[in-house]
Amino acid sequence: MDTAVPQINNRRRSSATERAKELEAIKGFVSGKNILITGGAAGLGYAFLNHFLKHGANKITILDIDGENGRRVASGIEKSYGEKKVYFVHVDVAKQEEMIEAFEEASILMNDIDIVINNAGILDERRWEREIAVNIGGMVSTAMLAVKYMSRENGGHGGILVNVSQHMNINNTAQLPVYAATKHAIIGLSQSLADPYHYEKTGIRVLTLCPGLTETGLTIDSPNKLLSRVMKADFVKNLEEVSIQTPYVVARGLLNILRLGDSGSIWVIESGHPPYEIYVPDPRTLRRHYKNNMTCVETKVGKGRAITRVCDNTRTSMICA
């Protein structure tokens, strides 16, 4: 008993010391930086904004389509942090011309851009053309402009680009085919831009953030944004099986990702836990194995689609089912 207490205290002391060191390291990455956040007027983007401010960001520009909320956020922050700390630019990320002007305005307002959080997105399967325009078009546009303004090749000094995708459980996306497609696209965008082929020229570290289910306006509205009303009950049932986290946890995790993540790294934050890294496997390691006559020699029965034990060799098709 006598020895247990000091041990616990020591552990507490050391974890407090570690936390202080971690905070110091995070400050090193964020302090004095000029940051642009798309979709920063609400949800995850708003949580990122608050965390960046708390950790000493120099200036932040929010790009958002919601004028009312954007202006309210900017003036609210002015009261706590003073003038010329946070700027709001009203823009639809899906409109390239508006985006070109918005980036120009942001770079003038802040003098420079060091970090871009490519976050604005929607979930609206009924308006899937719009969903693609915002989630892919808007994110591609933001990424390209981030490169233009931060790349060493263009006279910038490098920086960090964070693209927001989503933590995918392929078994849970049946009711969100288009949204899932848009979020997969972001992994491809990130992986290409993060390649040393680009990184060595641009000096921009490209990171991908994949949040799990998070309590925001997007999630709350999602059951009413599906392709058909019939899907709602199944969708809600799926949602209930996943534990939901707060935007605060994701924002806290993002700060560590900025500190630790190599260019090209992909980070999941789910169920309120600290971030963990995942990778896109080499497709060759995912090959199914067949004997010469196309007989399946491996059987895997997972939670999803079962893979049948033996192929029918008499069929002309290559499908093993």
Ligand SMILES: NC(=O)c1ccc[n+]([C@@H]2O[C@H](COP(=O)([O-])OP(=O)(O)OC[C@H]3O[C@@H](n4cnc5c(N)ncnc54)[C@H](O)[C@@H]3O)[C@@H](O)[C@H]2O)c1
């Ligand atoms: N909430 C989740 O569970 C979750 C999980 C994984 C990934 N994400 C992704 O995180 C990002 C942020 O989502 P959120 O949950 O905070 O959503 P949200 O709806 O709470 O906030 C999105 C913000 O983006 C803005 N926005 C939407 N369309 C825009 C446009 N065309 N131009 C400019 N701004 C626009 C909105 O006005 C809003 O301020 C999205 O890319 C989303 O796909 C969310």
